[in-house]
């Protein structure tokens with residue numbers, strides 16, 4: 001069967017959390033295992049520089065930890081190519097060429113650029129690199145001639161920009177790149193422990209690595225239905241973040257039971273969280289076993305990345321030789 005090539009990456013900003021796991025990583029693992037995709041997953045360490053250029057001390061360590069998280073949740077280096085962006089210099093070379101043909105207006109209208117400029121008030125991101133990061137993203141994707149890019153709805157404008165840039169290249173220099181399609185993935189709505197978006201910067205994340213007391217403390221602290229003050233008040237599971245986690249980690253029978261007991265005020269939030277803690281802890285046992293293995297065998301992880309870099313480089317170099325000849329330089 002003709003497999004579709006998939007490419008996706010993550011910025012190494014620290015330990016991954018359950019939002020990352022269910023928002024992206026589970027889909028990566030599913031695509032890797034469905035026999036219909038040829039998967040390339042990369043550590044987007046150059047992208048980390050776009051907003052964190054002034055504080056680079058942890059990028060290397062974060063990158064390594066992130067790959068351990070990936071492997072622990074089921075990415076398999078036999079089935080997927082796992083590599084580091086900065087090890088493949090062709091990303092930068094293609095980025096440079098694409099920068100020449102990308103109109104500034106396309107970048108200035110990027111909604112994420114506007115939003116992040118407003119949000120990240122503690123960082124000066126009025127830089128060429130930050131404005132141009134969608135061009136680097138386009139280079140990341142088309143360098144491997146990816147057919148599919150797994151995204152959530154909010155990232156659709158980025159993929160559209162990549163498609164426009166690829167089309168413009170093909171128009172100017174001849175058909176070189178396939179136009180990648182967004183591969184829309186369903187993302188369950190899991191909030192952080194305080195009811196805001198789960199994020200390391202809000203200090204409200206449940207990490208994939210959390211276990212034992214660390215996991216218990218976070219689950220105990222989770223916000224529930226804010227209108228439910230006492231056990232005798234009927235609750236609204238559909239607006240409760242704890243219930244959203246149950247939908248992922250608990251059996252259908254327990255989910256139904258909790259829904260009905262919560263709505264009829266038969267169960268208290270403390271007991272409800274106790275069930276959740278047990279179910280998350282037991283689901284994460286195999287993940288933590290793998291994590292322990294990779295922390296104890298870090299050379300294996302380095303070898304996996306090295307081998308992934310080697311495989312990625314073969315494709316990147318092949319594409320760049322086509323690009324150079326198309327552009328006639």
Ligand code: SF4
Pocket residue numbers: 224225228235236237240241242243258262267268269270272273
């Ligand atoms: S009983 Fe469970 S589902 Fe209901 S409000 Fe409390 S934590 Fe949420």
